[in-house]
Amino acid sequence: MPDLAEQTINIVRQEYQGDIQDAGTMGLHEVVFTVPAGDIVAFATYVLNRGWWHLATISGQDLGEVIQLLYHFNANEPPSVTIKTSVPKAAPKIASITPAIPAATMYEREVHDLLGVQFEGHPKLARLVLSDDWPDDVFPLRLEELAKQAERDKEKE
Amino acid sequence: MLKKMLHWAICKSPWVCHINGGSCNNCDIEVVAALMPRFDLERFGILLQGSPRHADVLICTGPITRQIRDRAIRIYEQTPDPKFVIAVGTCAASGRPFYGDGSYNVLGGVDKIMPVHMYIPGCPPRPDAITYGVLKLLAVLDPKVDKLLHEFEKTIPGIEESVQAGVQVGS
Amino acid sequence: MGRITFPIGPQHPALKEPESFRITAEGERVVDVDIRLGYVHRSIEASCIHRNYVRGMYLCERVCGICSHSHNNTFARAVESLLQLEVPRRAKFIRTLVCELERIHSHLLWLGVAAHEVGFDTLFMYVWRDREVVMDMLETISGNRCHYGMSTIGGVKFDLTPEIIAKCKEGLDVLDERTEYYQKVATEEGTFLKRVEGVGILTEQQARDLGAVGPTTRGSNVPYDARRAFPHDAYPEVEFDVITSDLCDVLGRTIVRVLETKQSVSICRQVLDKLPDGDIQVRAKPRVPEGETVVRYEAPRGELIYYMRSDGSDKPARVKVRTPSLANWPAAIAMLEGAYVADVPISIASIDPCMSCTDR
Numbered sequence: 001m002p003d004l005a006e007q008t009i010n011i012v013r014q015e016y017q018g019d020i021q022d023a024g025t026m027g028l029h030e031v032v033f034t035v036p037a038g039d040i041v042a043f044a045t046y047v048l049n050r051g052w053w054h055l056a057t058i059s060g061q062d063l064g065e066v067i068q069l070l071y072h073f074n075a076n077e078p079p080s081v082t083i084k085t086s087v088p089k090a091a092p093k094i095a096s097i098t099p100a101i102p103a104a105t106m107y108e109r110e111v112h113d114l115l116g117v118q119f120e121g122h123p124k125l126a127r128l129v130l131s132d133d134w135p136d137d138v139f140p141l142r143l144e145e146l147a148k149q150a151e152r153d154k155e156k157e
Numbered sequence: 158m159l160k161k162m163l164h165w166a167i168c169k170s171p172w173v174c175h176i177n178g179g180s181c182n183n184c185d186i187e188v189v190a191a192l193m194p195r196f197d198l199e200r201f202g203i204l205l206q207g208s209p210r211h212a213d214v215l216i217c218t219g220p221i222t223r224q225i226r227d228r229a230i231r232i233y234e235q236t237p238d239p240k241f242v243i244a245v246g247t248c249a250a251s252g253r254p255f256y257g258d259g260s261y262n263v264l265g266g267v268d269k270i271m272p273v274h275m276y277i278p279g280c281p282p283r284p285d286a287i288t289y290g291v292l293k294l295l296a297v298l299d300p301k302v303d304k305l306l307h308e309f310e311k312t313i314p315g316i317e318e319s320v321q322a323g324v325q326v327g328s
Numbered sequence: 329m330g331r332i333t334f335p336i337g338p339q340h341p342a343l344k345e346p347e348s349f350r351i352t353a354e355g356e357r358v359v360d361v362d363i364r365l366g367y368v369h370r371s372i373e374a375s376c377i378h379r380n381y382v383r384g385m386y387l388c389e390r391v392c393g394i395c396s397h398s399h400n401n402t403f404a405r406a407v408e409s410l411l412q413l414e415v416p417r418r419a420k421f422i423r424t425l426v427c428e429l430e431r432i433h434s435h436l437l438w439l440g441v442a443a444h445e446v447g448f449d450t451l452f453m454y455v456w457r458d459r460e461v462v463m464d465m466l467e468t469i470s471g472n473r474c475h476y477g478m479s480t481i482g483g484v485k486f487d488l489t490p491e492i493i494a495k496c497k498e499g500l501d502v503l504d505e506r507t508e509y510y511q512k513v514a515t516e517e518g519t520f521l522k523r524v525e526g527v528g529i530l531t532e533q534q535a536r537d538l539g540a541v542g543p544t545t546r547g548s549n550v551p552y553d554a555r556r557a558f559p560h561d562a563y564p565e566v567e568f569d570v571i572t573s574d575l576c577d578v579l580g581r582t583i584v585r586v587l588e589t590k591q592s593v594s595i596c597r598q599v600l601d602k603l604p605d606g607d608i609q610v611r612a613k614p615r616v617p618e619g620e621t622v623v624r625y626e627a628p629r630g631e632l633i634y635y636m637r638s639d640g641s642d643k644p645a646r647v648k649v650r651t652p653s654l655a656n657w658p659a660a661i662a663m664l665e666g667a668y669v670a671d672v673p674i675s676i677a678s679i680d681p682c683m684s685c686t687d688r
Contacts, residue, residue, distance in 0.1 A: 027409050027621030029558055055539050056624075057650035059635045072622060072633060072650075076557050082622065103539025106654055114373075129369040129687050131224035131262065140261050140374050149261050150378060156257065176339065177346050179368045181684045183393025183474050185344045186437065190463075193456040207341020224367045225346055228338055254387050255370040259378030262371045280475055281393065 004079050005031050016046050022084075029078040037085045037094050040071070044083060044097045047073055053081050058107035060115045062142045067092050067115055087117060089142075096122035114141040170202030171295060174212030174236065178229050178267060179255075180219025183281040184246035188216060191284035198288055201305070209236040214291065217267045218245050220252040224262075226270060233271045241294055243275045244268065245287055250276040331359060336672075338367050345683035353669050361664045363657065368687040376647040381407050381481060381616065384644060389475055391649065392685045394437060396475045397430045398627035399649070404479040405560065406636040409621040411481075411612055417562075418606040419483035424562035425496075425599045426469065426478045427625075428592040432503065433462040434628035435585045435592075438680050439510060442582065445673045446523040451513065458506045465499045468492055483609030493600055500593055500600075507590045514582050524578040528663045528675035531576055540659035541652045542630020543588065544679045547581035549574040554626035566598040578678040614642045627652055629680045651685035 008031050009023045020043075022034035035043045047053050053073035060069050066086040073081045087094050096119035098104045108119045109128040116139040119125055130140070139145060177185055191198045192205060206212050209232045221229060233242070244250050244267040252265035267273055277290035292306045331354050338346035346367035352360040372391055376384040385407075389400040401423055408415060415423075436459040443451035463473045470476035470486050478484050488496075513520065530540065535548040545552060553570040555563045571587045573580035620637040630652025639645040656679040663675045 027623065030622050054536065056631070056633050057635075057648070057655075059646070059648040059650075061637065061646045061648075070635065072635065074552070074554075074557070074624075074631070074633075076552060078558060080558075080622075101539075102537050102658065103655075105658055107650070110654075127366070129366045131222070131366055131369070133223065140371065145261075146259070146374060146377060149259055149374065153257055153259065153378070175344075177344065177368075179346070179370060179684075181390045181393040181396075182345060182682065183390075183396070186393060187473070189344070190456065190460075193460075194453055195457060195460045209339075219368070220370065222367060222369055224369065225338065228346070228367075232339055248390075254383075254390060255372075255375070258383075259375040260371045261374060262369050280390070281473070283473065 008079050008081075009033075015050075016043065018042055025079075026082060029080055030072075030082050031079045032082045032084055034084040037069075037087050040069075040083070040085050041095050041097050041100060044071055045100050047081055047083065048101055055101050055103045055107075056080075058104060058111055060111040060117060060141070062089070062115065064143065065089060067117055069094065069111065069117070071097070092117040093120060094118070095120055096125075098122050115139050116142070170204070171213045171241075171291070172204050172206050172211055173214045173216055173291075174206050174209045174232075176209075176215055176217045176229055176232055178217055178219040178225050178249065179222035179263070180246065180248060184218040184249070187281045187284050188218070188245065188287060191287050193284075196284040196288060198284075198291075201288070201292065203291065209233075212236050213240060214294075215240060215242045215271075216245055216287075217242060217271075217273075218249050220248040220255045221264045221267060221270055222262050223264065226264060229267075230270055241274045242267070242271055243277060243290060243294065244273045245277045245282060245290070247278050247280045250278050330354075345681075347681075347683050351664075351669070351672065356668050356670070358664050358667050358669060358672065361661050363661065365683070365687050368684045370688065372688040373647055373649060376644055378643070380614065380642045381644065382614075384647065385479075385481065386477070388647070388649065389477065391651070391688055392682050393474055394434050394682060395430065395627045395629065395632075395685065397426050397478055398625055398632050400477070401427060401479045401561075402623050402625045402632055402634050403636075403647075404481050405625075406621055406623040406634045407481045407612070407616060409623060410616045410619045410636065410638050413482060413610065413612055415483050416607045416610060417604045418487075419608045420561040421599050421603050422484045422486075422488060422608065423479055424566070425488075425596055426466070426476060426484075427561070428595045428599070429462055429466055429469075431592045431628045432589050432596075433459055433466070434680075435589045436462065438585060438628075438677075439514075439582070442524075442578075442674065442677050443520070445677045446520065448520055448523075451520070455510065458503070461499050461502050461506075465496050468495055480609065482612040483607070485609070487608050488603065493603070496596070496600060500596055503593050504590075507586065507593060511583075511586045511590070514579075514586050521579065523674065524582060524678075525575075526577055527671045528578040528581075528667065528678050529576055530659055530663050532574075534662050535576075535659060538658040538662060539655050540630075540679075541655045542626070542628075542680075543581050543584045544630065544656045544659055546570070546572045547584045547678075548576045552631070554624045554631040558624045560625070562599055562602075565602065566595050568595050578674055581678045615640065616642070616644075629653055629682060629685070630655060649688055651682070651688065653679070653682045653685040656681070657686065 056072040056074045071083040255263045275294045333352045337348040348364040350362040440452045440455035535545040616638040633650045635648040637646040
């Protein structure tokens, strides 16, 4: 796996003309590329058109100052690719990859719902899992909200 | 006179409507499995109805989530009296493990929004346990059902010991 | 002709789970489908961050009642990947056995429900009666008909005695014969074929573009199976085929599921014959070193993917669950456009939707 990972990283660095901030491995089968948020559509489309990989899901997590987005791709055999990028929490906006990759539609809606990231260009950025009476400015997976929920749970006990 | 007839109809052949309040699906599958040839709820006259208007007994599974709360209350109100509510599964009875410890969308068990007459714990309770629970509820109303219940109990291995153990724990 | 929009759900006689569709139809043809999720959202991902790994595994198992071992197993494998823990070989084989038995029970469940959706209640009753054979096997192995609690971090909890193995082999003989019969019904029974042939069309290009997974995509000729792509547990040591169909409709998906059930029976037999001796569990540390990992598994409905990040404590920093049902919804909506209103239930049922998996 380490050899395959290195080979993959070299091929991608040669073929993709844009900026790759970092490249490494994760877990058993993943090769991770970190790109700037502005380049996400270009790099994701490159990865898809390469023919090896197709989109699995988009994860998001709150790292304090930034919200990190991970675009997980699948392959018919290892290695598979994960793209990491970050947006500042104060202004969480990023271009949507849904017009280019229709499979992303539900995943971007979920990250929007739970973390509050705005995906510009998404055809229908509506609520996905939270209820109709949920307040618009509360994002349950952000660190502040997780801490507030822990306080509320302590009071219940 | 009418009350007596209603009483007889419910105990002889209770019609059931199923509400899913946000469950993992397992108790719902066990309720459907109870209608299948192996466990056969229909021999007790229990029919699964689609509409709450036709139901005598509401079977509720799952902890109540924020989104389903108003709809579940509306279904309860649409069911005509006299009606009984059975909470099937541990999460319907108490909300756990989903309620509490970080959960922001779960309100608790079914008894948070409607009065519950019978709790059937288990994750999931076996189809025979669900049948037993429904019959036990009816046995409270009608002593003839009590006799039927004792016949049914004999077909379940190990039930006498666990009922005795349950009685000891309860008292 | 004018358009009419009508709602289906969240409480509906045909639906076992709450979901809400707003279907816009022009005459008998569906023009648009709007779906509202979130009725079963139990905030599993947020709850996992507040609970330690063992409690998180117990909780994630209850994301779905039909594919519970998929979640249990994948969570355990994700933590083992972060701990860099190697599980004993016997435990891997037992995990694979339970994985495949779960696949059999899930596909038989689906076949019964699909038969019910097309009005074939006799098949529904037959299939669910035979499904009880699998439920008995699972109850003998683990003590519960579902939510087995089989996988733990470091191995499995329950061992297989020679008596259990003998009982399983008897059950597999019965299932062999019954799946032959269901394969015949699915491919030759005229009334069933009339309801499923040419219904719920999803072309190969659509399946690829919309990111469909599992039998939904394999029924449209896309040969992606996570057991073959990312082998784990005992899968490298057993032989099985990746079943595809180029029919691209509900019949294709039915054939894929029935043939996969046959493959699963064969995998179970191979696992029982090759079962190695040894321990079933190794001890795992409660505190997991910092790191992140991605783990995949081919659940009965499709590929299940977990992303987990640890921060050195005994609670995870992030657990992300992407279930196959969430991936298949765009494909289901694409299937419905232009279809008859009467074909809506079976088309939606053909992706094997699990709302509790979708909403988590």
